[in-house]
Amino acid sequence: MTMPKQDTDANRALRGLEHSSSSVRLRAALAVGTTPDPRLxxxxxxxxxxxxxxxxxxxxxxxxxxxxxSLAVPKLIDELRSERTQARSQALHTLSKIGDRQAWPAMTRALLTDADDEVARSAWRAAVILVPAGEEPQLAGVLATQLGRGNRETQLSLSRALIALGEVVMPTLRAAMTDPDPRVRQHAIATERLSRDPDAGFEYAVDEAKRVMALGGTGQEG
Structure with a gap:
């Protein structure tokens, strides 16, 4: 008996996604996206x-x-509980691209403060896309607990996420500008500077924050 074409296409895609050649895997993923099949x-x-x-x-x-x-999002949410960091990070990245707010309850504090920087950064980006109206201040409060974390790339990701929340983040940033931890203070000041002048870039904002702190300021002057 001849196998239906749909079945042969699905089987071919499954084999392609596991192929040792990255170019074959790429073509297989492209084919699956071009002709979506829920079985895949x-x-x-x-x-x-x-x-x-x-x-x-x-x-x-x-x-x-x-x-x-409706089929993909619940499965991606399940993946957020994986012990594999890439699984969590890529699931968050995909949820941010889909943008379906049924995923919002899955944006837990544990994910937003994940020990792995790539997972945390993916969670920040997803959360600011999925956050429902009115929940932004609470999200800003959780994100602010991560100020001062990681390298420059990680800090820029957090600054961008905070800035994306809009004016509601400013009280949280102002509070962080007086934090006992100098890394937190510097990051908060730099984020506020970046929000005021995004074209200046993050490095300039960090330099400005360093100058403010060297002069004994908090960044709230003026």
């Missing part, structure tokens, strides 16, 4: 957790955004 959602998510190539992961995410959100 689990495989796409499974592959996201272990795929070593960034550009293939991005195609896997795109393929997932092409699936029915």
């Amino acid at each position: 959602i689990d495989k796409l998510i499974e592959r996201c957790a272990i795929e070593p190539e960034f550009y293939v992961r991005e195609m896997l995410t795109w393929a997932l955004t092409r699936q029915s959100a």
Whole structure:
């Protein structure tokens, strides 16, 4: 008996997603996204957790955004409990691209403060996209607990997330400008400077924060 074409296409995609060649995996993910098949959602998510190539992961995410959100989002939320950091990070990244707010309750404090910087950064980006109206101040409060964390790239990610929340974040930033930890103070001042002049760039904002602190200021003057 001849196998239906849909089944042969799905089987071909499954084999392609596991191929040793990254270019073959990329083409397979593109094919799945071009012709979405709900039977492949689990495989796409499974592959996201272990795929070593960034550009293939991005195609896997795109393929997932092409699936029915009602089917893909619950499975992605389940993936947030994975012990594998890449699984959590890529699931968060994909949820941010889908933008379905049914995922908001999954944006827990544990994810927003995850010990892995890449997971935390993905959670910050997803949270500011998914946050419902009126919940921004609470989210800002959780994000502010991460001020001063990590390297410059991580700090810039957090600053961008805070700034994306709008004016509601300013009271939280002003409070952080007087924090006992100098790293927190510097990051808060730099974030406020960046929000006022985004074209100046983060490095300039950090330099400004250092000058303010060297002069004994808090960044709230003027």
